Amino acid sequence: MGGIARESPEPYYQQLARIIEQDIRDGKYAVGERIPSETELCRLYDLSRSTVRETLRALEQQHLVKMVPRRGAYVSNPRTESWTLQVTQGFLETQSRSSGRAIVTRVLRWGVESLPELAANALDLPVGSSGFHLERIRSMDGQPALHSINWMPEDVGSHLIGKRVLEGQQSLNEALSASGLTVHAARREVAAVAAPREVAHYLDLKEGSPLLRIDSVSRDASGRAFDFYRSHVRSDIVTISVDAEARAVP
Amino acid sequence: MGGIARESPEPYYQQLARIIEQDIRDGKYAVGERIPSETELCRLYDLSRSTVRETLRALEQQHLVKMVPRRGAYVSNPRTESWTLQVTQGFLETQSRSSGRAIVTRVLRWGVESLPELAANALDLPVGSSGFHLERIRSMDGQPALHSINWMPEDVGSHLIGKRVLEGQQSLNEALSASGLTVHAARREVAAVAAPREVAHYLDLKEGSPLLRIDSVSRDASGRAFDFYRSHVRSDIVTISVDAEARAVP
DNA sequence: GAGTGGTCTAGACCACCTC
DNA sequence: AGGTGGTCTAGACCACTCT
Numbered sequence: 001m002g003g004i005a006r007e008s009p010e011p012y013y014q015q016l017a018r019i020i021e022q023d024i025r026d027g028k029y030a031v032g033e034r035i036p037s038e039t040e041l042c043r044l045y046d047l048s049r050s051t052v053r054e055t056l057r058a059l060e061q062q063h064l065v066k067m068v069p070r071r072g073a074y075v076s077n078p079r080t081e082s083w084t085l086q087v088t089q090g091f092l093e094t095q096s097r098s099s100g101r102a103i104v105t106r107v108l109r110w111g112v113e114s115l116p117e118l119a120a121n122a123l124d125l126p127v128g129s130s131g132f133h134l135e136r137i138r139s140m141d142g143q144p145a146l147h148s149i150n151w152m153p154e155d156v157g158s159h160l161i162g163k164r165v166l167e168g169q170q171s172l173n174e175a176l177s178a179s180g181l182t183v184h185a186a187r188r189e190v191a192a193v194a195a196p197r198e199v200a201h202y203l204d205l206k207e208g209s210p211l212l213r214i215d216s217v218s219r220d221a222s223g224r225a226f227d228f229y230r231s232h233v234r235s236d237i238v239t240i241s242v243d244a245e246a247r248a249v250p
Numbered sequence: 251m252g253g254i255a256r257e258s259p260e261p262y263y264q265q266l267a268r269i270i271e272q273d274i275r276d277g278k279y280a281v282g283e284r285i286p287s288e289t290e291l292c293r294l295y296d297l298s299r300s301t302v303r304e305t306l307r308a309l310e311q312q313h314l315v316k317m318v319p320r321r322g323a324y325v326s327n328p329r330t331e332s333w334t335l336q337v338t339q340g341f342l343e344t345q346s347r348s349s350g351r352a353i354v355t356r357v358l359r360w361g362v363e364s365l366p367e368l369a370a371n372a373l374d375l376p377v378g379s380s381g382f383h384l385e386r387i388r389s390m391d392g393q394p395a396l397h398s399i400n401w402m403p404e405d406v407g408s409h410l411i412g413k414r415v416l417e418g419q420q421s422l423n424e425a426l427s428a429s430g431l432t433v434h435a436a437r438r439e440v441a442a443v444a445a446p447r448e449v450a451h452y453l454d455l456k457e458g459s460p461l462l463r464i465d466s467v468s469r470d471a472s473g474r475a476f477d478f479y480r481s482h483v484r485s486d487i488v489t490i491s492v493d494a495e496a497r498a499v500p
Numbered sequence: 501g502a503g504t505g506g507t508c509t510a511g512a513c514c515a516c517c518t519c
Numbered sequence: 520a521g522g523t524g525g526t527c528t529a530g531a532c533c534a535c536t537c538t
């Protein structure tokens with residue numbers, strides 16, 4: 001049984017979260033079953049209760065377990081592993097840190113070329129304008145889960161050249177934020193479609209399989225559309241969720 | 251200066267959260283300004299650091315402050331940090347007013363019966379509990395576009411009896427609001443699925459056609475889940491969009 | 501009554517940031 | 520160098536749940 005690596009730089013509570021996450025995936029704890037109590041985990045891994053609670057907080061935030069007051073922490077449905085549609089962030093930014101699954105981004109193509117009509121319209125540019133495109137595939141645990149093409153006005157795209165995002169090592173959102181472009185408003189449309197041939201090929205699917213298609217336009221504070229993408233997602237691999245919350249107004 | 255009421259049953263960390271929240275509202279700390287450090291708050295209110303951190307966690311979860319590693323907690327800027335998701339109003343209810351299209355709701359079934367496991371789990375009720383269900387089809391311009399089943403705790407459903415919603419003449423959201431139940435938080439999961447037979451039948455589709463499946467849990471201010479639904483949508487007929495906007499708050 | 505999580509204390513060491 | 524939050528320990532008391 002893997003214990004806590006005391007000499008590792010990784011915080012204990014994260015190590016424990018990984019361990020429990022793996023146990024859940026391995027079916028050591030069934031869905032709906034209670035995982036060991038906080039005190040039990042303290043004993044098992046020789047950790048203090050604060051640390052264990054930090055772990056449980058993290059697991060709950062990932063929707064992997066659900067804490068029930070005075071009864072324990074229960075395993076949620078593991079398929080509910082989700083990429084949250086973070087509204088303030090990009091739609092599909094990697095949640096690689098929180099979920100223990102390996103997420104790999106592969107860049108297929110990027111560069112400047114004439115924008116397809118769909119993209120030009122979304123970006124409020126004249127049809128026929130040229131722009132920057134970035135085509136990527138994201139895989140989870142080696143399975144291709146998502147294909148996307150972003151289109152940007154040429155000047156926006158030029159900020160990306162030389163950045164790690166073009167090697168799949170950085171999120172587009174991070175790269176654009178570094179250039180001062182933050183999302184102020186966004187509109188996303190979601191549809192279920194039969195997989196188009198080329199996308200089916202990339203996602204390792206039969207043509208015609210159901211896919212989630214997400215079209216997104218992001219605007220900055222001045223209202224300028226600076227990023228449009230069309231993304232096809234295998235929702236059998238990735239759960240797409242939208243969390244909404246009313247908030248207290250200061 | 252209001253301190254911590256030691257004899258109050260209200261947890262200290264909540265009391266402190268209220269105090270800081272009030273200070274922010276009163277403008278004691280400006281937007282973007284740093285609030286006192288954790289150790290400073292410990293001194294000011296004579297609390298231990300764990301308690302103060304619990305407070306800050308709560309405030310961050312309400313998006314009132316933003317914690318920056320090793321720099322402090324900053325009052326959130328409502329312009330950039332707070333977003334209104336139109337999804338709070340119900341994914342599927344806004345369309346009627348905006349588009350001039352004729353929307354007809356047909357109620358197939360409603361009543362009290364044992365909840366399916368999926369619904370019981372979503373509503374945080376024991377498996378096997380009974381609950382209220384409401385199955386509906388919505389058509390646009392005569393074309394069936396959406397099939398949904400809502401499940402609610404029995405006491406919530408009982409508020410609906412005699413209401414026009416059960417004749418398809420009122421939105422569920424309206425009916426529940428009238429009973430004082432408003433959506434405070436919601437989580438929705440979106441997937442593309444092949445149409446199940448029964449749904450395909452209702453939506454006038456071939457079995458296996460791509461459909462959008464939306465699962466939704468709504469919670470009130472106390473965090474209680476009061477409505478769960480699973481909905482299948484013909485996204486070729488209905489556009490499903492998520493709009494996010496920075497709130498313009500002076 | 502035993503077990504659980506909720507809350508709380510009073511310390512500690514560290515990496516990192518700002519000065 | 521001093522301050523900050525990140526992490527961690529080793530306890531404690533309580534209200535509630537389960538049996």
